[in-house]
Amino acid sequence: MTRKVASVNGSTPFKDVAEVLTAHGVSAVPVVDGEGYVIGVISEADLLRKEEFRQQYYGEDYRPPLRARLRRRIGRPGAAPKDKARAETAAELMTAPAITVRAYANVVAAARAMEAHRVKRLPVVDEEGRLEGIVSRHDLLKVFARTDDDIAAEIRDDILQGPMWMDTSGVRVSVSEGVVTLSGHLARHSDAQTIARMTERVNGVVDVLDKLEWQQDDALFSGRPA
Structure with missing residues (x-):
């Protein structure tokens, strides 16, 4: 602003x-x-x-x-x-x-x-x-003129290092032309959904490709098997 x-x-x-x-x-x-x-x-x-x-x-x-x-x-x-x-x-x-x-x-x-x-x-x-x-x-x-590196850095610093209730050390982030790919693994499906939703709100993100895996499918609406 x-x-x-x-x-x-x-x-x-x-x-x-x-x-x-x-x-x-x-x-x-x-x-x-x-x-x-x-x-x-x-x-x-x-x-x-x-x-x-x-x-x-x-x-x-x-x-x-x-x-x-x-x-x-x-x-x-x-x-x-x-x-x-x-x-x-x-x-x-x-x-x-x-x-x-x-x-x-x-x-x-x-x-x-x-x-x-x-x-x-x-x-x-x-x-x-x-x-x-x-x-x-x-x-x-x-x-939307933000660089891919800036977007990736914000996701790692503000999202993946922020939550204290989950271990995000197994999550990988890559950004190309504003499109974010989340990969790796988390303990729970709900944690993966939370990470994806928070990433969508980052300024400059065009789209999010959620390729995260999880061990426990605790989500209310499951899109794929655990």
């Missing part, structure tokens, strides 16, 4: 919000209160609502640009479009509540949130909802 985040407060005037977006070259900006809590988000689409309803000044024959009409069809729920067109402050303009993500969330969770809510940027908040940073689609794509 990017920690230096441009933000506005609820009383920020419409024109100043537009200037913030333009000056920082971003498509959306979080709205925060006096204590740093994220209370909403304003996107460039919210600002352009005025363009969509300009026909009230230019007559019934005026048609908004195609881009504006598409935004109206796929836009997220929030304030009524006509209300946003009349907005003078950030509080009147913003979409609330804001779609946010916690700092500890993995890349997959952030990407799914963006897709589900049709947004390009997510404010990153702490446990109490205070702004910590912002993550964009571009930031998420950077994760």
Whole structure:
């Protein structure tokens, strides 16, 4: 995520919000209160609502640009479009509540949130909802540029050396083009499943090939014989 985040407060005037977006070259900006809590988000689409309803000044024959009409069809729920067109402050303009993500969330969770809510940027908040940073689609794509060696090192250091309840000395890890292959043996099937699930959550992992063997099949759902 990017920690230096441009933000506005609820009383920020419409024109100043537009200037913030333009000056920082971003498509959306979080709205925060006096204590740093994220209370909403304003996107460039919210600002352009005025363009969509300009026909009230230019007559019934005026048609908004195609881009504006598409935004109206796929836009997220929030304030009524006509209300946003009349907005003078950030509080009147913003979409609330804001779609946010916690700092500890993995890349997959952030990407799914963006897709589900049709947004390009997510404010990153702490446990109490205070702004910590912002993550964009571009930031998420950077994760998949990690080298295979970096991914393998994180799996060995943070996963295989982490659990105290299992012996992972028999597990081998190899990574090629982001695809992780887990091989070797563990005492229990459930331990193998846990290792595979934790590996899937590592940033930069494209897929996991689970070739782990086990001695005791204690898993609730067994995919193959012990």
